[in-house]
Amino acid sequence: MTILERIRQRYPTMTGALRAFADLVLAEPVNVARMSSHAAAKTIGVSVATANRFARAIGFETYPTFRANLIQSFASAYEPVKRLEREISKASTSYEIVVSCLREDIANLEQTIAMFDEMTCRQAVELIIAANRIFVVGFDNGAALAQVLANGLLQLKDNVARVSNGDGGLGVVRHLSRFDASDLVIAIAFPRYIKDTISLAALAKSREIPVLAITDTHHSPLAALAQVSLYACSERHFASVSNAAALSLIESLLAAVSHRTPASVQRAETFTSCALPWIEVGRADAGQKQ
Numbered sequence: 001m002t003i004l005e006r007i008r009q010r011y012p013t014m015t016g017a018l019r020a021f022a023d024l025v026l027a028e029p030v031n032v033a034r035m036s037s038h039a040a041a042k043t044i045g046v047s048v049a050t051a052n053r054f055a056r057a058i059g060f061e062t063y064p065t066f067r068a069n070l071i072q073s074f075a076s077a078y079e080p081v082k083r084l085e086r087e088i089s090k091a092s093t094s095y096e097i098v099v100s101c102l103r104e105d106i107a108n109l110e111q112t113i114a115m116f117d118e119m120t121c122r123q124a125v126e127l128i129i130a131a132n133r134i135f136v137v138g139f140d141n142g143a144a145l146a147q148v149l150a151n152g153l154l155q156l157k158d159n160v161a162r163v164s165n166g167d168g169g170l171g172v173v174r175h176l177s178r179f180d181a182s183d184l185v186i187a188i189a190f191p192r193y194i195k196d197t198i199s200l201a202a203l204a205k206s207r208e209i210p211v212l213a214i215t216d217t218h219h220s221p222l223a224a225l226a227q228v229s230l231y232a233c234s235e236r237h238f239a240s241v242s243n244a245a246a247l248s249l250i251e252s253l254l255a256a257v258s259h260r261t262p263a264s265v266q267r268a269e270t271f272t273s274c275a276l277p278w279i280e281v282g283r284a285d286a287g288q289k290q
Helices: 003-013 016-027 029-034 037-044 048-057 063-073 075-088 094-115 118-130 141-154 168-176 195-206 244-260 264-278
Strands: 134-137 160-162 184-188 211-215 228-231
Touching: 003 016, 003 063, 016 029, 016 037, 016 048, 029 063, 037 048, 037 063, 048 063, 094 244, 118 184, 118 211, 118 228, 118 244, 134 141, 134 168, 134 195, 141 160, 141 184, 141 244, 168 195, 184 195, 195 211, 211 244
Parallel strands: 134 160, 134 184, 184 211, 211 228
Antiparallel strands: none
């Protein structure tokens, strides 16, 4: 249980100054992590004794122990910032940075292949093919990946949906409340993991809806919730995550599903015929030398 979850759990029993201190931590956890007990108490006009009582109330022996755990809880979230700071401090040209990032993605792809195995691939494809309905969940960077996957699946299967711009977590719940064991939730999350994605995957699992995870490693919070997990290496020194290997894995998965779908060619022809008015069709000799 995280510190913020501990506070929310015990909040109803808190009163007066203790609740005021809890409100401060919930509203400004990063600032509180940077403050001593004296500074934090002074911010809202309570005593240092209140700060110490608050720490004990949520399960810590002392305020310094509470503060150390609060700082540690943000370590993974701020690690990309520290990496960026280290990289920017180096003397490099723009060309060197671009080439370095491209090489990093090549390494990510190689590591993704190394983490991949035939049985997991087969299980993932079978889940998709067998599903009556599919909902693809992804937020932040995961939303763009979810759109690519959902668009590709829509050309192969009916009843495929993803998080729309106006949905949010509650909008997904409306869909999942009608799902059952014959359906499938595909959840996509990479560091930094978005809580909504994890919570919705947990909801799906609790309702015995199969979950296929696309994430970075078996340490991901999605891995424990999924029936099958596909891993894509996402290392990036200049950002929190690289999407290159994840996108490649998704496109490769779509190719495998297409190969197993008997009507894939017919569906592709039908889509192309309908989409022609929106496609710029060039002349057959375009680009040839005169």
